[in-house]
Structures are given as C-alpha cells and as structure tokens.
Amino acid sequence: xxxxKRKRLGDILxxxxxxxxxxxxxxxxxxxxxxxxxxxxxxxxxxVTEQQIIEVLEYQLGIPxxxxxxxKIDPKIIGIINEELARRYQLLPIERIGERLTVAxxxxxxxxxxxxxxxxxxxxxxxxxxxxxxxxxxxxxxxGMQKSIDQMVDNMAVKEDESAMSDLQQSDDSPVAKMxxxxxxxxxxxxxxxxxxDGLESETVIRFRVDGVLRQERTLPKSMHNVLVSRxxxxxDLNIAEKRLPQDGRFKVDLEIRKIDLRVSILPTVFGEKVVxxxxxxxxxxxxIKRLGFSTANEQKFRKMLNSAYGIILVTGPTGSGKSTTLYxxxxxxxxxxxxxxxxxxxxxxxxxxxxxVQVNANIGLTFASGxxxxxxxxxxxIMIGExxxxxxxxxxxxxALTGHLVLSTLHTNDAxxxxxxxxxxxxxxxxVSSALSGIVAQRLVRRVCSSCADRYVPTKEERQVFESVxxxxxxxxxxxxxxxxxxxGYKGRLAIHEIVVMDDTLREYxxxxxxxxxxxxxxxxxxxxxxxxxxxxxxxxxxxxxxxVFRVTVE
Numbered sequence: 001x002x003x004x005k006r007k008r009l010g011d012i013l014x015x016x017x018x019x020x021x022x023x024x025x026x027x028x029x030x031x032x033x034x035x036x037x038x039x040x041x042x043x044x045x046x047x048v049t050e051q052q053i054i055e056v057l058e059y060q061l062g063i064p065x066x067x068x069x070x071x072k073i074d075p076k077i078i079g080i081i082n083e084e085l086a087r088r089y090q091l092l093p094i095e096r097i098g099e100r101l102t103v104a105x106x107x108x109x110x111x112x113x114x115x116x117x118x119x120x121x122x123x124x125x126x127x128x129x130x131x132x133x134x135x136x137x138x139x140x141x142x143x144g145m146q147k148s149i150d151q152m153v154d155n156m157a158v159k160e161d162e163s164a165m166s167d168l169q170q171s172d173d174s175p176v177a178k179m180x181x182x183x184x185x186x187x188x189x190x191x192x193x194x195x196x197x198d199g200l201e202s203e204t205v206i207r208f209r210v211d212g213v214l215r216q217e218r219t220l221p222k223s224m225h226n227v228l229v230s231r232x233x234x235x236x237d238l239n240i241a242e243k244r245l246p247q248d249g250r251f252k253v254d255l256e257i258r259k260i261d262l263r264v265s266i267l268p269t270v271f272g273e274k275v276v277x278x279x280x281x282x283x284x285x286x287x288x289i290k291r292l293g294f295s296t297a298n299e300q301k302f303r304k305m306l307n308s309a310y311g312i313i314l315v316t317g318p319t320g321s322g323k324s325t326t327l328y329x330x331x332x333x334x335x336x337x338x339x340x341x342x343x344x345x346x347x348x349x350x351x352x353x354x355x356x357x358v359q360v361n362a363n364i365g366l367t368f369a370s371g372x373x374x375x376x377x378x379x380x381x382x383i384m385i386g387e388x389x390x391x392x393x394x395x396x397x398x399x400x401a402l403t404g405h406l407v408l409s410t411l412h413t414n415d416a417x418x419x420x421x422x423x424x425x426x427x428x429x430x431x432x433v434s435s436a437l438s439g440i441v442a443q444r445l446v447r448r449v450c451s452s453c454a455d456r457y458v459p460t461k462e463e464r465q466v467f468e469s470v471x472x473x474x475x476x477x478x479x480x481x482x483x484x485x486x487x488x489x490g491y492k493g494r495l496a497i498h499e500i501v502v503m504d505d506t507l508r509e510y511x512x513x514x515x516x517x518x519x520x521x522x523x524x525x526x527x528x529x530x531x532x533x534x535x536x537x538x539x540x541x542x543x544x545x546x547x548x549x550v551f552r553v554t555v556e
Contacts, residue, residue, distance in 0.1 A: 010028065064129070065128070086143060090136070099123055101123035152175040184260060192209055195209075246267050293497070314439075316416060327384055331382070344384075415442045430511055434508040444496065444553040
C-alpha cells in the first residue's frame with residue numbers, strides 16, 4: 001500500500017480515465033510556467049474538478065476525504081504542526097490517536113510534505129484529503145485564533161492586577177484586540193450576519209449566524225470571557241464596570257478588504273454577559289427593488305404603492321426578516337433632488353446619500369414620536385419610521401399619511417392582514433387605519449440553493465401534493481448536495497418571500513366596520529392575493545429555494 005501511495009497524481013488520473021495523456025502533458029507544460037501544483041493546474045485548465053480529484057484518490061488509494069466544515073477539531077492538537085509548515089504545504093492536523101496523527105491535506109501525495117511532517121512532529125502521519133478553500137479557511141480560523149488565545153492566557157497569568165488587565169483590553173496591539181479583529185474578519189469571510197459570544201458554566205462558546213442559521217464556531221476557556229466582553233465594550237464605548245444591566249452600542253472596524261459597521265448588544269445572564277454583534281457590511285449592501293426577490297406580480301403591486309402621493313406603507317415580519325433592506329431599497333428608488341426624505345431610526349443601519357437620517361436617542365428624550373413631530377416641521381415629502389412601537393408613534397404616523405405625506409414603516413406581525421388588527425389593538429381608530437393605509441408587505445427570508453452544488457431530483461408524492469394544493473404541477477425540484485462553497489449546507493445566500501395587500505374601497509369599508517381577520521383574509525384571497533407560502537412554493541418550483549425552507553419560515 002505504501003508503494004501504491006507513492007504514485008504520482010497525473011499517473012493516477014490517466015489510469016482512472018479521468019484525463020488523457022495529452023491533457024496531462026499540456027498541464028505539466030503549463031505548470032512549468034505557473035509553478036502551481038498539478039492538481040490546481042488541472043482544475044484551472046478545467047480538465048477536471050477538485051471534487052473529481054478527491055473522488056479518484058479516495059477510490060483508487062483509499063485516502064479518506066475530510067469535510068472540514070463538519071469535522072470537529074480539538075484546538076490542542078493544532079500546535080503539533082507549526083503555522084509556517086501548515087501554510088507552506090496547505091494542511092491541518094485534525095486527529096491524534098496515540099502516535100498516529102491524521103492530517104488533512106490539499107495534496108496527500110506530496111512526499112516532501114509527508115517527510116517534513118514526520119521529522120518535525122515525530123508522529124506517524126495518516127494523510128487525508130480536503131478541499132483547498134476549506135483548508136485555507138481552517139488555517140486562518142485555527143492558527144490565527146489559537147495564537148491570540150495562547151497569548152491572552154499567558155498575559156492573564158502574568159498581569160493579575162486590574163490596571164494591567166485594563167491595559168490589555170485598551171491596547172489595539174493586545175492579543176484580545178487581535179482576537180476580536182480575527183473573529184470579525186472570519187465572520188465576514190464566511191458571510192455571517194451575527195456573532196454570538198455565550199458565557200456558559202465552564203466555557204465560552206462562539207457562534208456565527210450564516211444565512212439565518214446559527215452554528216457553533218469554537219469554544220474558549222471560561223477565564224477569557226470577561227476580558228473579551230470588556231474589549232468589545234471599549235470598542236463600543238460602553239460602561240465596562242456595569243455588568244448588571246443590558247447595554248447597546250456600535251463601532252466600526254476597518255478590515256483590509258472593507259469597512260464593517262457593528263451593532264453591539266450585551267445582556268447579563270447567570271454565567272456572565274452574553275454578547276451579540278450584528279455585522280452591517282455598509283459598502284457591499286445591495287439596494288434596489290429588483291434585488292428584493294419579488295415575483296413579477298408582487299413587484300408591480302409594490303411599485304404601485306410607492307407611486308402613491310400619500311398614505312402609509314407597512315413592511316411586517318419578525319426580527320431579521322429583511323424589513324430594513326426592503327425599506328432602504330424603497331427609499332433609494334424614491335430618492336431624487338425634488339423630494340425631501342427624512343427618516344427616524346433606531347439605529348441608523350445604512351447611511352443613504354441625499355437622505356436626512358435621524359438617530360433615536362431615548363436617553364435625551366429623542367424617541368420615535370418626538371422625532372416624528374420634529375420631522376413634520378421640516379417640510380418632508382417622504383418619511384420613513386424605523387418601527388412603529390407604540391400608540392403615539394402609530395397615531396402621528398397615520399395622521400401624517402393623511403396630510404399629504406408618503407410614510408414608510410415596519411411592524412412586527414406574522415402576516416400582512418394581521419397588521420390591520422395590530423394597529424387597532426394599539427388603540428388607533430378604524431376610520432384612521434382605513435383612510436391612511438396604502439398597503440402592507442409581509443416577508444420572511446429563506447435560504448437560496450447553492451448554485452455550485454444544485455442538483456435536480458424527482459419530487460416525492462407528498463411533495464407533489466403540496467404544490468398541487470395551490471394549483472401547481474412540478475416534475476422536478478432542486479436541492480444543494482453540499483460543497484466547499486456553501487459550508488456543505490446546500491445553501492448559499494438568502495432571498496425574501498412575500499405577501500402583499502393593496503388597499504381598495506371594499507377593504508377600507510371592512511376596516512371601518514372593524515370586521516374580523518377572517519373577513520379581511522377571505523376578501524383578499526378572492527382577489528389576486530398570493531400568500532407568503534404560495535410565493536415560496538413558486539420560488540421552490542423555480543429551483544431558487546427548497547420546500548423545507550419555505551415550511552421552516554411559514555408553518556407555525
């Protein structure tokens with residue numbers, strides 16, 4: 001077996017029929033110019049894919065394939081191989097059993113790398129194969145972070161007094177500062193929207209929310225928790241000494257690639273303060289109605305509402321359902337030199353050129369309601385209110401909509417129709433709701449099928465019945481198989497599914513009579529109303545998302 005593993009990659013690929021001898025010769029010739037590994041060269045020339053190389057080595061030589069996104073790695077074994085060696089040969093230690101060390105490698109046939117590893121570690125090396133991008137991300141994740149963790153532990157052991165610890169937290173060159181920057185950089189690289197830092201009884205857990213789903217990234221010693229939280233408080237200009245009350249703040253980080261705006265929320269828990277960092281990539285935000293994922297019918301309805309001279313448009317849904325992006329996209333469409341647009345928000349998430357944005361500050365009495373009153377004295381044409389949270393704000397917003405202003409805002413309700421009753425439950429008179437309301441958009445975010453590993457399949461009888469229940473027929477559906485591009489989840493990115501209710505005279509009459517939810521719902525369903533679930537099913541039929549995702553966000 002040992003002599004078989006000494007075979008060269010090119011010979012193995014030719015013998016397996018994956019490539020021809022002429023293709024190998026062409027790749028070797030090109031390799032002399034580029035200096036790339038043969039496998040990389042063949043992939044670059046589109047002769048084979050990285051996955052095909054992995055499958056051949058796994059089948060022909062029995063070299064196991066490791067998925068580093070799913071592999072649990074003990075951070076203690078990372079130090080067995082130094083970072084310089086790991087980066088030079090593109091490899092990572094993943095498991096140690098006695099004197100045997102399993103190492104994930106881009107090129108498990110690299111004799112020089114295997115010999116170097118045996119000499120430097122003293123272990124018997126068991127090679128495994130992993131994808132290049134997975135290894136690159138894992139090296140950045142484990143080595144950079146582990147170095148900072150080790151330095152933090154050393155610093156904390158030496159600096160026991162409070163003033164020395166304060167210096168450790170304040171300095172931008174300290175291990176804890178580097179670690180926070182690495183966390184943010186890594187989260188940005190992986191497309192995370194949030195970083196969760198949870199203090200548990202015996203450890204601290206770091207989790208990332210990627211495409212709406214939380215996943216555990218790594219664990220840290222419990223002793224590091226307070227130092228880490230204090231560093232984040234310093235960055236967000238919060239009170240380090242206050243550990244009994246929730247605190248909110250924000251700060252910016254200038255990464256090599258771009259600037260990231262972070263919102264900070266700190267909550268006291270039994271085992272220490274929990275921190276959530278919301279990442280706002282202000283430079284890469286994609287605004288525009290076309291990018292919101294509306295169906296053709298829903299986009300026409302939404303544009304019609306935005307063309308109204310006055311009235312209030314509500315966007316509803318739970319936290320994290322993309323309401324702010326929809327509002328900002330609407331504002332960017334409405335923004336022009338001949339209109340005065342003013343917003344009152346908490347917080348201002350994205351700064352839009354040419355729009356006057358006001359930040360709520362309850363500590364000095366600047367609330368949504370007081371801010372809205374001041375805005376009305378500024379001769380606005382269009383007003384955006386970040387959220388209607390109370391009766392006072394709701395009443396001012398609706399009355400503003402009646403006096404010639406176009407008002408946009410958000411509300412927390414499960415569906416579009418529920419927004420009508422929610423306003424009346426807040427104490428707003430039915431005649432005011434019916435007169436001021438132009439329309440309601442309800443939305444949720446679903447994960448997109450990864451385009452790199454999308455695979456068509458024949459739906460089951462149960463799946464076909466789901467589509468038939470809304471008058472749709474499907475012959476095939478799409479699912480992601482899982483690849484390096486999507487962290488083996490089968491999903492990459494998100495899009496919104498919507499339902500839209502546009503007001504008309506009949507619906508206004510029902511509202512004035514204070515009719516029931518069922519009456520409103522029955523009426524809109526007689527018209528051209530498309531429910532959120534139906535909209536999701538249409539997108540699943542198009543292969544953009546999956547049935548599971550639609551049910552995950554629409555079935556109670």
